[in-house]
Amino acid sequence: MEIADELKEIDEKLINELHQITKDQVEYWDIRASVNLGTNLDFTDQRSKEVSSYKITDCGIRTFINGGWGFCVLKDLNRVTIKNGFQKAIKLAKLSESLSKYKFKIIEQDPMIQHFKINSKKDLEEIDIGEKIKLVIDHEKIASQYSPKIKNTHTLYLDAHTQNIFLNSFNSNIFQDLSFLRLFSLAYAQENGILQRSINSVAGVGGYEITETEKAKTLSSKTAKEAVELLKAKSPIGGKFTIIMDPILTGTFVHESFGHAVEADHILNKESILEGRLGEKIAIEEVNIIDNPTMSQSKKFNLPYELFGCYFIDDEGIPSQKTIIVEKGILKNYLHSLETSSRMNELPNGHGRASSSSSRPQVRMGFTYLEPQDWSLEEMIEEVKDGILCEDFQYGYTDPTTGNFQFKCKLSHQIVNGEKKQLMRDVALSGMTLEILNKITAIGDQNTYNYSDGLCGKGGQSVRVCDGGPYIRIENVTVGGLN
């Protein structure tokens, strides 16, 4: 696809003018401009609720002087509005600077001049809207016909094609052409006055091929099956149990409870249980935690598209890279944006990310996971006398200052004397992050390793992320329940 007209406005001449406007005025600046085209399809009970299409332009101009940032957001992209936006942003940075207590410089990086394009096998624009609708209706049919107990189905299809430009005062000039697709399936099952639901999704960076994998094709039948199974599930009895977390929950734990605590903005804001603890042993020796949002990891999972949480560069022009967070139980690195790395005198590691061009980059994770070890799932279960095998998650949250977390699991099985038993619903796990990292008694092998994806919210912004790991076993975990 050709470069969008709106982005062509940002040519050599304008770039030179921007360097002139900002010269001797600010210490750092960047601009992100994007043109986004997308389709949203929202169906319930095989009827369309929303069939929509959009074109949105978006631009954010960021300026920096000695500890103070200015940010100007505009939607109308042309030479005049962009130059005016710079003038406003310069004023804003001056204002922030005049009142900020913490003075620092942004450490200069090598310029990056590059074009990135996602190689989608089936371009979104080439797929007729009728075909996309047929896909959604087919999923609706599969879910609703799965069982007479399925009373209500909901399928959501979202795709987006974005072209964006990044320029900064280090002379970086990056153009990206990316596309994304997400497909959600929800099913509600009902029997004897009991109502249960399940939700699943597939998502990726790429084209329409994302809908054609085995995982995508079985999405709605899996969802319907789970909703029906949950009807027979028991509510848990509260207490302390040995827990086995599946890869999705392990990933959630590594991201939600632990990962946010290594985001360097939280460290600087004294809001993290890991402040000042680099180099310390914080987990048992078998624990290795990585964040690696580089492209091409989907091959490990035999997927024809890129993982949803992966990217070429972050939103500050820093290439994505593998960062070792914990090695053999020792805390090695925090995740950084340009600002936090400059202030903590570290190298930036590509975690300055924003939800769109009109939002300011924050420190965010990409693909965070726990490395596998050598236990099989059977071995883990065998040794458990009274425990719960927890699978898939509904939601979770963490108190960053203490590490107290709670996760609500989707499907769980009781384990009695080494055997998987009765299905349970709404099992709520609670614990203290650093205690859990030291109470792990088994980490699964490569065969048990998997990942999941979604959007992660922070400071009002949502970004694409993945997390994962193997099955893990933890002793003495508090489980909440209605009984």
Next chain:
Amino acid sequence: MDDLNIFTLAKYGLDLINKKNSNIKCSEIFFGQNKYVNIEIEENSIKNSEIGEDNGVSIRVINNKGSLGFAFTNRLEKKSIEKMINIAVKMMNVGTDNPDFKDLPFSYKTYPDVDDLFDKDLKNLQLEDSLLYVEDLIKICEEDAMAISQTANFISNYSKTYIYNSNELEISGKETNCSLSSHIIVKDKVSKETSFGSEWQTERMLKNLDPERIVLNALDDAKRNLNRKKIRNMKVPIILTPKGTISLILRPIAAAVNGETFQYKRSFLVDKRGETLGSEYLNIEDNGLIAGATGSSVFDGEGVPCRNKKIFEKGKFLRNGLLHNSFTAGKEGVESTGNASRNSYSTIPSIGITNFVMKTGDIPLEEIIKGIKEGIVLDYTGDSPNISTGDFSGLILHGNLIKNGEIKEPLNETMVGINLIDLFQKIDAVSEEFSVYGVFRAPYVRIKSVNIIGGGN
């Protein structure tokens, strides 16, 4: 773009749609204009100053068989509107029939007068003047011996909305909003323990913002949660603070009486209309007409006048206690309740609350607590109940033990589990005090006895 230009564009668009396709039953053009200022504080220091604007238009077309097409863009030129109309019609043509669709709203003769939705001072607010509000936050936090950090922000917002539809509905209105939020970390110098506390305020009028109250409440909140203890399992009365009342009563009921959720039978209140489900203290209404309140409006996201609706009265879930937009109202054969919600031009109308209010009682909080020998205060949980079943089990992120009528130590790793209907029945006292958090107005509420699972067994 001024009013006249938008009017001309809208008329042009509606005419064009009309000529397009004889199958079109009705159509709507929605313009949204928005301007904002945002000042962010990190590490108790000003970090970022931001301004921005977002203007856009969306086209909604529905054919005789109820199929809906929707398109939006932030390019407000004739050419791009023509393009969007073509796309919306194309979308309509590929969508499915929906016999439940009746019509878009017709024009209304009168709209309610709601005071204080627009503040001229706020519309004209310069960034420099906004700084006054955050400077207070910083200063008070700085002077506190236990506070070690604060994240906070001030946001002001001016928006103007124009709705035109083919049923001759034409309405426009402007509103302002401003908000202050403070999130503070405190540290106990002896135990070295840290804790966070938060407070926020949203107002239509700038003069009502109270930075001092916000930061002091956030500090109190943080300090009240220092040096937490794990407790044993127990079955005791709990007091919901206004934040707790919002999490466990108002927010779940708001979701459960949403017309769409209800019609799809995804609500735990389905089949319970007209039944008395709670104690006499459960009185709830959705009131879009409170002067100066952030949830108030003259008209909703489809141009329907806002009003006040009773949802629960003395524990009884009222037969007409559902919230509707024009679609769900049409499906049920009733009038829209003026609850079409639309955050911006980029979304089709869903259903949302206006101001969701739980009626206060007539005894002071102090008296409610006094009678409790052993109990729990629940202030904040990150969990929300399952709306389809009404089941709730969650971690108390901020809560305290009550002993002999006094609020004592904060709780660690403590979970609570209850079904909402059970909770509604067990409400045995409601305070005369209440707090406003955005669109919610909530008192303190006492629940007779609830299962608590402690981490200290």
